[in-house]
Amino acid sequence: MLISCTTKGCLKTSEAKLDRSSDEVICEECGNPILGITPFMKKSLQSVGQVLRSKTKEAFQALCKNCNTNRPLYLKGKKAYCKMCNTQAMVSDAFMNGLKAYLDSQGKE
Numbered sequence: 416m417l418i419s420c421t422t423k424g425c426l427k428t429s430e431a432k433l434d435r436s437s438d439e440v441i442c443e444e445c446g447n448p449i450l451g452i453t454p455f456m457k458k459s460l461q462s463v464g465q466v467l468r469s470k471t472k473e474a475f476q477a478l479c480k481n482c483n484t485n486r487p488l489y490l491k492g493k494k495a496y497c498k499m500c501n502t503q504a505m506v507s508d509a510f511m512n513g514l515k516a517y518l519d520s521q522g523k524e
């Protein structure tokens with residue numbers, strides 16, 4: 416289901432996804448919430464499975480000092496490293512536990 420973005424400078428049509436935690440519809444192109452989506456549209460999105468799943472993934476990114484941006488991480492031993500440049504990321508224990516559970520749920524590669 417294609418939805419037109421309402422964000423200035425984007426205005427693209429994409430398979431926007433429903434974010435159930437915030438009840439917003441998020442543009443695939445720019446990541447901003449799209450305004451003016453009716454509850455009916457949201458229900459339709461949910462019924463076709465056009466629902467945001469990357470939320471958890473994004474939650475387990477952390478700022479990499481080397482890349483100077485948020486990066487996905489991987490675990491080695493008891494430490495987390497940037498997937499892009501292999502620099503160790505400084506994250507809290509709570510973050511590590513969440514990341515570990517998340518990676519386990521994704522299955523081992």
Ligand SMILES: [Zn+2]
Nearest residue numbers: 420425442445
């Ligand atoms: Zn957009």
Ligand SMILES: [Zn+2]
Nearest residue numbers: 479482497500
């Ligand atoms: Zn990095």
